[in-house]
Amino acid sequence: MAESDKKISEQRHRPRVSIGPVRVRTEDPVADEPDGQRHTDEADDERSTKDDQLAARSGPGGKRAAGTGQQIQQGRTPWAAADARPGGEAGHNTFVMKKIRAAVIGVGYLGRFHAQKYAQASDCELVAVADARQQARDQVGGELGVRTVADYRELLGAVDAVSVATQTPAHFEIARDFLNAGAHVLVEKPITETAQEARELIAVAARQKRILQVGHLERFNAAILAAEPYLSSPRFVECHRLAPYRERGTDVNVVLDLMIHDIDLVQSIVGAPIATIDAVGTPVFSDEIDICNARIRFTNGCVVNATASRVSFKTERKMRVFEDDAYLSLDLQQKILTLIRKRSAADAPGPLPVSIEEQSLEQGDALKSEIESFLDCIRTGRPPVVSGEAGLMALETAMRITEQVHESLAERVPANRAKS
Numbered sequence: 001m002a003e004s005d006k007k008i009s010e011q012r013h014r015p016r017v018s019i020g021p022v023r024v025r026t027e028d029p030v031a032d033e034p035d036g037q038r039h040t041d042e043a044d045d046e047r048s049t050k051d052d053q054l055a056a057r058s059g060p061g062g063k064r065a066a067g068t069g070q071q072i073q074q075g076r077t078p079w080a081a082a083d084a085r086p087g088g089e090a091g092h093n094t095f096v097m098k099k100i101r102a103a104v105i106g107v108g109y110l111g112r113f114h115a116q117k118y119a120q121a122s123d124c125e126l127v128a129v130a131d132a133r134q135q136a137r138d139q140v141g142g143e144l145g146v147r148t149v150a151d152y153r154e155l156l157g158a159v160d161a162v163s164v165a166t167q168t169p170a171h172f173e174i175a176r177d178f179l180n181a182g183a184h185v186l187v188e189k190p191i192t193e194t195a196q197e198a199r200e201l202i203a204v205a206a207r208q209k210r211i212l213q214v215g216h217l218e219r220f221n222a223a224i225l226a227a228e229p230y231l232s233s234p235r236f237v238e239c240h241r242l243a244p245y246r247e248r249g250t251d252v253n254v255v256l257d258l259m260i261h262d263i264d265l266v267q268s269i270v271g272a273p274i275a276t277i278d279a280v281g282t283p284v285f286s287d288e289i290d291i292c293n294a295r296i297r298f299t300n301g302c303v304v305n306a307t308a309s310r311v312s313f314k315t316e317r318k319m320r321v322f323e324d325d326a327y328l329s330l331d332l333q334q335k336i337l338t339l340i341r342k343r344s345a346a347d348a349p350g351p352l353p354v355s356i357e358e359q360s361l362e363q364g365d366a367l368k369s370e371i372e373s374f375l376d377c378i379r380t381g382r383p384p385v386v387s388g389e390a391g392l393m394a395l396e397t398a399m400r401i402t403e404q405v406h407e408s409l410a411e412r413v414p415a416n417r418a419k420s
Contacts, residue, residue, distance in 0.1 A: 099125045100375055103159045105152045105174055106166035107131045107140040110188065114163040117371040119144045124375055128155055156181040161378055163215075163371070164188060168252065172197040175212070179204045184211040186374045189264075190256055190398065191391035198395055202388040211377045213384035214391030216264040218317075220366040220373070223330045224265065226337045226359055227321070236322040237266050237304040242312035245285050253289035254281070255398050255405070259308035263401075264386070264394040265319070272300040274397060281405040284311045294401045335361040 100123060104115040107129045118126040128147040131137040141148035149155060152174055155162070164174050164187040172192045175185045179201065191214045192198045205212035218224060239262040267274075274296055281292030291309040298304070317332035329338040337359045343352075370385075377384045 099123055100161050100378055101125050101127045101159045102161045102163070102375075103128045103130065103152075103155050104140075104163045104165060105130045105155075105178075106164065106170070107136050108165065111163070111165035112140050113367055114165050114186075114371065115140050115144055115146075117368050118163070119146070120368070121372060121375060123379070124161075127159060130155060153177065156183075159183055161211075161375070162186070165215075168256075169193055172201065175201050176204055179208050179210050179212065182208065182210065184213075184374070184378050186213045186215060186371070187391075188215040189217075189391065190260055190395045191388065192395065195392060195396050195399065198388065198392040202392065205388055211374065211384055212388040213374050213377065214386045214388060214394075215370065216261065216386045216391070216394065217366050217370055218261045218265055218332060219268070219385050220369040221332050222335045222361040222364045222366075223332050223337050226361055227328055227330055230326060230328055230339060231269050231321060231323075233323055234270055234302050234321050235324065237269070237302065238320040239266065239304065239306040240316055240318045241306075241308045242314060242316040243310045244313065244315065245290070245311045251288070253292075253402060254308045254310050255289060255292050255294075255402050257308075258310060259292060259294070259306055259401070260394050260398045262306050262308070262319070263397045264390065266296070266304045266306070267393055267397065268390065269321070270298050270300065270302045270304070272298040272302065275299045277397070277400055277404060279401040279404040280408055282409065289402065289405055292401065292405055296397070335363055337361065 102118045102121075102124055103126070104111050104118065107115055108131070111129070111131070115126060115129050118124055126144060126146050128149055129137055129140050129144075130149045130152040131140075132150050134150070137148040137150070140146075156177060159178075160182075161184045162174075162178050164171055164178075164185060166174060166188075168190055171187050171190075175187045175192075178185050185201075185205070187201075192201065201212060241258045241262055243258065276297045277294060279292060279294040281289045284290040290311045291307075293305070293307045296304040296306065315333065319330040319332060321328040321330070325342050327340040329340075330336075339357045339359075340354050341357075343355050373385055376382070
């Protein structure tokens with residue numbers, strides 16, 4: 001599974017990365033990158049409360065969205081069906097592409113951003129948003145001038161693509177229903193609540209020949225994209241993902257909320273199965289795990305040390321990758337890539353036997369890149385950057401880490417009681 005996902009990653013269409021000034025140094029070692037504020041492309045880390053999502057249980061409604069006149073037909077891609085018509089010059093034909101009709105299911109904090117990106121995308125029409133909460137759907141619908149529905153089932157068969165940005169427990173049913181109705185699906189992370197549900201979604205997508213993409217947004221981070229050419233054989237990887245505590249979003253543990261980003265990244269970078277996991281964590285302010293550290297050893301010998309906390313004073317998203325002849329430091333928040341390599345014999349002499357290059361990247365818009373990539377997969381049929389299989393792998397690893405932390409906490413309770 002890891003090998004197939006690695007091949008998909010190598011074949012993928014990569015968003016363009018704009019690189020700022022490159023500074024080459026041969027004197028000082030790398031200093032710690034400055035801390036910073038969250039950027040808009042980290043919207044997936046901002047989670048909504050339980051009542052902030054779709055309660056998809058109202059009565060069945062119609063099957064067409066206002067302003068659309070075509071039903072989805074199984075096995076067809078209606079947006080690509082075109083007539084050859086006379087073009088602007090004699091002797092030429094124009095290939096008419098139908099716009100992809102998109103909808104967003106669940107327009108809480110993150111879903112609102114999804115809706116905005118679809119509304120701005122070319123060759124795409126945002127036709128509707130769905131949310132059980134009238135205030136939420138009316139706000140986004142009014143802002144973007146699109147139809148609103150309380151029950152997502154009113155849109156089955158009336159759209160070509162959807163983003164599912166609801167609470168995780170609703171992901172499976174909604175994504176399955178749209179896949180069965182012939183729509184392509186971008187589902188936010190984690191893909192589902194259970195591995196079995198994820199496997200079923202993967203099977204449905206394959207059977208229906210539809211795109212199933214998972215919203216692991218960091219794959220579209222400018223620093224990650226810029227680092228890819230230098231990532232050949234990682235030996236040790238260190239990840240730190242820290243955030244201040246907030247009441248919203250504590251319905252899930254920090255592993256599924258934050259660490260799963262780094263789990264997905266390192267599994268795609270290392271490209272080998274996991275051999276062992278050693279994890280520890282604890283609740284601090286909530287009933288769920290608020291801080292966790294996991295040491296992951298892969299079968300190719302690479303070791304990953306990942307820490308995730310939502311009880312920190314600062315926000316930090318950093319990754320350090322060590323290879324046999326290079327060290328990469330990635331500030332995923334500030335979009336800074338620092339590359340330290342052995343100095344070749346042809347380089348000018350200096351106090352340290354290394355060359356240090358620092359690339360300051362444009363902030364970009366990772367969510368926009370993610371959705372544009374999803375739409376491009378629909379048009380071209382190419383595999384998504386983050387497939388359902390990749391989402392399943394990240395979920396299974398996150399669940400293993402969570403289970404190990406819970407086991408260690410359960411063992412600690414009797415020991416504490418024995419002391420008393």
